[in-house]
Amino acid sequence: MTTASDAHATHRGDWLDFPDVRLVRTLAGAVIQLADLGSLSSFKLPYPAEAQRALDRTVLACLLRGAEEVPRSLPELLFWCHTRPLEDWPLDLPPDAFGPDDYLVDPEALVPTQLCHEWWIRGKDAGAAQFDREVVHTAMRLCRKASSPESYVAFRRLLVERPVLTGVERFETDTDLFLAPVQELLDQCYAPVPASYEFEGTYVTCGRCLTMLTPVAGGTWWCERDRCRRRGAPPHGRTLGGTEAAGLLQLVRPLRQFVTSPGRAEVALEARLSALGLEVQLWPGFDAYDLRVTFPDGYVWAIDVKDWKHPGLLGRSAKPVRPEPPYNESCWVAPREQVESHRDYIGTYRRNRPLSAEGLPLLTDDRLVTLATARLRGTNDPHLTDPAPTNGTDRA
Numbered sequence: 001m002t003t004a005s006d007a008h009a010t011h012r013g014d015w016l017d018f019p020d021v022r023l024v025r026t027l028a029g030a031v032i033q034l035a036d037l038g039s040l041s042s043f044k045l046p047y048p049a050e051a052q053r054a055l056d057r058t059v060l061a062c063l064l065r066g067a068e069e070v071p072r073s074l075p076e077l078l079f080w081c082h083t084r085p086l087e088d089w090p091l092d093l094p095p096d097a098f099g100p101d102d103y104l105v106d107p108e109a110l111v112p113t114q115l116c117h118e119w120w121i122r123g124k125d126a127g128a129a130q131f132d133r134e135v136v137h138t139a140m141r142l143c144r145k146a147s148s149p150e151s152y153v154a155f156r157r158l159l160v161e162r163p164v165l166t167g168v169e170r171f172e173t174d175t176d177l178f179l180a181p182v183q184e185l186l187d188q189c190y191a192p193v194p195a196s197y198e199f200e201g202t203y204v205t206c207g208r209c210l211t212m213l214t215p216v217a218g219g220t221w222w223c224e225r226d227r228c229r230r231r232g233a234p235p236h237g238r239t240l241g242g243t244e245a246a247g248l249l250q251l252v253r254p255l256r257q258f259v260t261s262p263g264r265a266e267v268a269l270e271a272r273l274s275a276l277g278l279e280v281q282l283w284p285g286f287d288a289y290d291l292r293v294t295f296p297d298g299y300v301w302a303i304d305v306k307d308w309k310h311p312g313l314l315g316r317s318a319k320p321v322r323p324e325p326p327y328n329e330s331c332w333v334a335p336r337e338q339v340e341s342h343r344d345y346i347g348t349y350r351r352n353r354p355l356s357a358e359g360l361p362l363l364t365d366d367r368l369v370t371l372a373t374a375r376l377r378g379t380n381d382p383h384l385t386d387p388a389p390t391n392g393t394d395r396a
C-alpha cells in the first residue's frame with residue numbers, strides 16, 4: 001500500500017513519462033471520430049485514418065509489453081473499449097490514472113463516455129483551442145462591451161438551466177433584453193437535436209441534468225453524464241413530441257459537458273450556501289471565479305467548482321483563483337459523488353497539482369458547507385485547507 005509520504009515523493013508532472021498516456025488520447029479521438037461518422041458497431045475498410053493510427057499504436061504498445069492478447073482489427077479494438085476498463089489494458093499508464101469503471105465506450109449505450117470526451121478535449125496541448133472556453137470568453141467580451149455584468153450572468157444561467165430549447169423557447173430568448181449582447185453567439189451554442197435522441201416520435205430530457213436522454217435497447221433511456229448514471233435510472237424531465245419536437249435545439253457537447261454540468265454543481269452550491277444565510281454571488285467580475293461567499297463579518301471565500309471525472313487531469317490544470325474581486329481565502333470544490341467514485345480522487349489531484357498551485361486546496365461540496373456552517377457558528381475559525389490524507393475518500 002502506498003503511504004502519503006511515498007505519494008508525495010512521486011515527482012510532479014510525471015504522467016507524460018508514461019508513454020501510453022498519449023495513446024489514450026489518440027484512442028479517445030478515434031472513438032469520437034468513429035461515433036461522429038455513425039454507429040460504433042459497423043465499419044467498412046479502409047478505416048478512417050485516425051482510427052487506423054489508434055489501432056496500429058495500440059497493437060505496438062501491446063507487443064512491446066508482451067501482451068498475450070492484441071486487438072487485431074478495429075471491431076476488436078472497439079470491443080475492448082466497452083468491455084475492458086482502461087486499467088486492464090496492457091498499457092504503460094500511471095497506476096493512479098484509471099479505475100475499474102473507466103471505459104472509453106459505455107458498455108450499455110455504446111457511445112463514447114464522458115471520460116473519453118474529457119481525455120480527447122482536455123488531453124490536448126494547453127494552447128489548443130477549446131470551444132467551450134472560446135464561447136465563454138466571447139460572451140464575456142460582448143457583455144463587457146455592453147457594460148452589462150447582468151447579461152453575462154443571464155447567459156451563464158441560460159446555459160446551465162436551459163440546455164434544451166424548443167423553437168418557441170429559442171424565440172423567447174430573442175426578446176430577452178439581458179441576452180441582447182449575446183444573441184448571435186447563441187446560434188453558435190445551440191444546434192438541432194439529432195434523430196438518434198428520438199424514440200417513437202418523442203424526445204425526453206433528464207430530470208436531474210436537464211439534457212437530452214438517449215433511447216437505448218429495451219425501451220430505456222440513458223443519460224450522458226456519468227455522475228447522474230451512478231445515481232440510478234434517470235428521472236424523466238420533459239417529454240417533447242409533436243410540434244415541440246420540431247425545431248428542438250440543444251447545447252453543443254463541449255458546452256453541455258464543460259459549462260452545463262459543472263454549472264449545475266455551481267448553482268446547487270450557491271443554493272446550499274445561501275440557505276445558510278450567506279451572501280453568495282455567482283460568476284463575479286465577469287466570471288473571475290465561480291462563487292464569491294461573504295460572511296456577516298465581511299470575510300470572503302472565493303470558490304471555483306470543478307466537476308471532472310478525472311482527478312489527474314484536474315490536478316494538472318490547477319491554478320490559483322483569480323485575485324479580483326478580492327477575497328480572504330480560496331479553494332476548488334468538487335462534487336462529493338465524483339470524489340467518492342475514484343479510489344483516491346483528492347490524493348491524485350494533489351500529486352498532479354503543479355507547484356504554482358501548491359496552495360490551492362480541493363474540497364468536496366459537503367466539506368465546504370460543513371466548514372461554512374462551522375465558521376458561521378464561530379467554532380475553531382475553520383480555514384480552507386487540504387483535508388488530511390485518508391484511505392481514498394475525503395469525508396466532511
Ligand SMILES: [Zn+2]
Nearest residue numbers: 206209223228
Ligand atoms: Zn442525467
